Amino acid sequence: MAEAEEDRRLEYCSAPPRTMPNLPPDMPLARQRAIIVNRSKWANGTQLHYTFLHGAPAQADVVREAFQEWKEIGIGLSFVEVDSPAEAEVRIGFVQGDGSWSYLGRDVLLQGQNERTMNFGWNLRSDHGRSTAFHEIGHTIGLPHEHQNPNAGIVWNEEAVYQYLGGPPNNWPRETVYHNVLRKLSPAEVEGSDWDPDSIMEYEFPSGLVRSPEAYRKGIFPPGTISKIDKEQVLMWYPALEAQVPRLKAFQSAALNLASGQQFNAEIVPDASRPYQIGTFGATDVVLVLFEDIGDGELRYLAGDDDSGEERNALIRIKLFAGRRYVARVRMQYAKDSGASALMYW
Template sequence: MALAHNEAPTSQEGTTAPAYCAQPPVTEPILRPDLSPDRLSAIILSRTKWVNGTVLRYCLLNESDGASAEQLDEVRKAFQDWKDIGIGLEFREVDRPSESEIRIGFRQGDGSWSYVGRDALGISTRERTMNFGWDLTSPHGKATARHEIGHALGFAHEHQNPFAGIEWDDEKVYVTLASPPNNWPREQTFHNILRKLSISEVEGSDWDPESIMEYPFPPGLILRPEKYHREGIPDPLLISEKDRTYIKRWYPPMEDKLAELHPFQSVELDLAAGEQSDFAIVPSETRMYEIGTLGDSDVVIVLFEEVDGELRYFTGEDDSGEDTNARLKVRLFEGRRYVLRTRLYSAWGPGQAALMLW
């Protein structure tokens, strides 16, 4: 998203172009073609988001990439900026890539980019899920760090919001982005700029040109709205107020005390699409247990085990788009504490969704 340098080269059309975040292709869920539009939209909107309360571990892969201490600190500060909003996610730096969900490289010449949200889970632990290809200590670089972490939290480019109403000078955009410093082929420009997100991929109807997930654009690339044709879009250097509101919608502060889920007692999941319920499980005996949902719903359930005061991922299941219920079969140990988090995509049947341990 952010600029590589204080000055940018001039394209063949005389338009200056900053270096942009080159987001990797987002995985598309394979869903049944007969799903209702509301059910489909709810699944697509939520599928890249983490369950709230997740501890996201990140590893800075600076050994081979030669990142400076200042660069590494800027990434740490960027994570802290997102956390300071008051969200329910936690961030932990770890030394081993195999223990991380987010693996951050600093490979020059490979641009700046990040996989979106839970898409990172499908990437080998030997590979990066995020890269910074330019200096992060300038104002533009600091914004880049916050932008890429926004992707890692599950958010897309703001200028691709279908409600933005942007009309592009397509050929001028292609020519400008084909020039240094981006040197993008047409398909990369289309994927990162011209392609509009599906309405099912965004929430609400507002476009936020001040969002940290927005690109800065020079004058001339946008035909309409006229204001942005004349002035372009300034470089968003900070997490905007709308960014703060939106991320707390998905990751609100966590409650200190959780209700306990007891065997053979079903608990109603009185949730709207995208909302989440959390329960503690403290087994009274060591044995095999099953945990599952009841009713017509699409959910993701994730079980964590408390280890040395910190929640560690144990197992999970996503039943979205299926007519079956999420089900976990796990061996739980007496006296240990587990936390079950359940995020609802949609409730599509006549009854209420519920959760049960047995």
Template structure:
């Protein structure tokens, strides 16, 4: 799996994350609105059931044992008590996450909601080496971390890393990664915007952090001799994922028709409401007030909440609206996650 680099050290194979989409923000948006959009945009609405499908049975990496390691990785995140759900499906067209095992493609995953932009016949997550080793198991945790919305930790702008860029390009350009300059820049050297990062601390022990050999980092001096491998979720990983995806309430509050309900939310917070329509017809569900919100609707079918529709009004001069036919006495859940508010700061949700 690993090979000596040009400097003689052992360089592991790394995740080559595809470039994240960058929203085109209007120049007249306030800094606060822009920051909130960049911070929240990749995260799923909490309570989403993420369906994943395998496009092969281990490809040229191995057999069913490879699939089992991916299942274990999803379960490791779920075991923290997060509000996201993970469900394996056999039909790739019914999945948000599609997984392939291809040595030539290496290991990678799209980040968070970027998965929704990929065609249903294409992989959104690939694995390029054996997942049954300790490093492979960590790789599965790392890639599933991307899928739920987390970026590379060493690209955290608060890390204060000064790279020996020539050596980084030399090492990553050789075996076993053989990356061109643009892939190395995108996955190692490019710093995230401060607006995209939760908190202000760099977690060197995060599962989203790469290990690095000596000589690649100039500063902080403590890491000139490298960063050791992380093989499991750190305390900060657990704290951050629960911040974005806290446990769900057993039963959301009921939202009654034609009754405006105020939302008391901070950036990234979410409010959930149950809707049980009194009659079958077309309804409007919408937010009111100066705010950027992603609004999603789910229907409870055989005990599982299934996605119906959503609207993201971030950066636009409008409020989110869902126009949808609801069936009498069926159970629906509306989820509203806030980017930011301005003006009076007061927002509300109603259906009619």
């Protein structure tokens, strides 16, 4: 640390509890894990629209730059700033005293249209503030807290953690400390086997809070930037999109042979304006999303369906218009046996 630890008490992200699916207890564990670990992920190619509520203070530029840096990794997601909360999936506030936080991944879609999905409760125009912007956007694209990774093997001095975070400037109640620090994620909530102490999703902790591993008893000090492993992880979830996608013809199915986490993309250009159905077939759990191409490469979200954990297939019913271009995306959550399935519109 550059300053004496007793003089430097950081403010920490207080992420809201994650929404978990209500899965039957007798569901095979492999299927449960696939559904849970993929639940927070967006369909690759999604354009996430963000807006600043109640105006954008000068420090909003830090958030804009952080979105751009995530995009420049080469991921398939993109981020577009809009003026209206009604057009935004991501709604950003700067409510001081309410901490900094973001809902995890697609949980942002469960929040009311005028409610914040992300907040910054302190000045972002500092090294710590810039790291906070990267961190909260990491939550929005689906990354949980890294120090809660069950593979980290961290043994905490729990009462010291409660005391440290229960005091200023965080003043957290014990349940917030437990949820954001001490609670280990279920193995079903994480991918990979390694802990990344350099992750942007890792908190900085001073000496005296970690009992083991021995190397971190004097503290955990991530650099506050997007790490190499962070980049590898998000590129695995959201690889660069192919330049062209196949065109789906009405009443002709496209065969899908996808592993968990993989995705199929197809364009739809209807010959007639009328109500259509777009659906998947097969013993799978998928997220099906439909976008409309509104020009200049911008895809506007129209509808989606997630059949994960249910004994049915994803289905969208919607009116499409002749000559317009639409893009359907199918993200595989879990595939039974071979993973063979199909996508069709009719």
